[in-house]
Amino acid sequence: MRKPFVAGNWKMNTDSHSSVSLARDVAAGMSEIAGHKIDVAVIPPFVYLQSVARTLSASSIAVGAQDVYTEQQGAFTGEISGSMLKDIGCTYALCGHSERRHVIGETDELINKKVSAAISGGLLPILCVGELLEQRKTEVTKEVVTRQIRAGLAGLGDEKVSAVTVAYEPVWAIGTGLTATTKQAQEAHRLIRKLLSEMYDEQLADDIRILYGGSVKPDNAAELMGQQDVDGLLVGGASLDADDFVAIVKGAV
Numbered sequence: 001m002r003k004p005f006v007a008g009n010w011k012m013n014t015d016s017h018s019s020v021s022l023a024r025d026v027a028a029g030m031s032e033i034a035g036h037k038i039d040v041a042v043i044p045p046f047v048y049l050q051s052v053a054r055t056l057s058a059s060s061i062a063v064g065a066q067d068v069y070t071e072q073q074g075a076f077t078g079e080i081s082g083s084m085l086k087d088i089g090c091t092y093a094l095c096g097h098s099e100r101r102h103v104i105g106e107t108d109e110l111i112n113k114k115v116s117a118a119i120s121g122g123l124l125p126i127l128c129v130g131e132l133l134e135q136r137k138t139e140v141t142k143e144v145v146t147r148q149i150r151a152g153l154a155g156l157g158d159e160k161v162s163a164v165t166v167a168y169e170p171v172w173a174i175g176t177g178l179t180a181t182t183k184q185a186q187e188a189h190r191l192i193r194k195l196l197s198e199m200y201d202e203q204l205a206d207d208i209r210i211l212y213g214g215s216v217k218p219d220n221a222a223e224l225m226g227q228q229d230v231d232g233l234l235v236g237g238a239s240l241d242a243d244d245f246v247a248i249v250k251g252a253v
């Protein structure tokens with residue numbers, strides 16, 4: 001059985017004070033679901049990772065990074081490596097979030113290197129995939145997501161792939177208030193799992209968690225989680241409000 005996983009991507013939000021108080025409030029809220037089998041993570045901006053990790057050190061909440069570089073150390077001004085992130089207490093790293101693909105311009109090839117480097121650095125990568133509105137309208141969602149998964153996981157053997165979580169986030173649903181219907185989410189997740197079973201073995205495909213992301217809110221979390229292949233949620237905007245995020249986690253247990 002796949003253990004549910006809810007992660008809150010804070011994006012480029014919070015400051016040195018509010019990041020710590022948000023983390024503290026989320027941790028306090030988690031006491032209500034103590035004993036439930038669920039993984040929870042928060043994903044703050046790089047500069048607040050260490051103080052948030054310290055704040056959460058006595059809790060079961062993990063910390064993740066929003067990005068990771070392709071190398072572990074060296075002359076790469078401005079970049080942050082997987083081993084550095086591991087060193088300060090990070091467990092996860094997002095790779096290929098839609099804002100990095102479509103705003104920053106990251107390619108599938110670069111994202112693949114980041115997934116691999118995250119694993120080498122001791123992190124668990126969350127590979128984000130998802131189609132643009134135009135691509136959904138022109139019915140190429142399957143092709144787009146298939147390409148992103150195949151390219152994103154290229155060269156990774158069974159052992160490495162078992163460290164990966166996939167996040168399906170239709171770009172048109174991110175930060176827009178539009179959520180994929182449960183049917184659309186389940187269809188995409190099923191497609192991804194089927195693809196994984198073609199690329200790897202059935203058991204591995206069955207074990208990999210696939211999160212849904214895109215305008216997840218307290219009132220749609222439980223319904224999304226009710227879908228067979230939706231194993232967790234990647235939450236953006238609503239993760240900046242401790243009450244909303246805790247309510248989403250509760251909806252996922």
Ligand code: PGA
Nearest residue numbers: 174175214215235236237
């Ligand atoms: P959203 O963002 O929940 O604000 O739509 C999701 C994400 O980008 O991970």
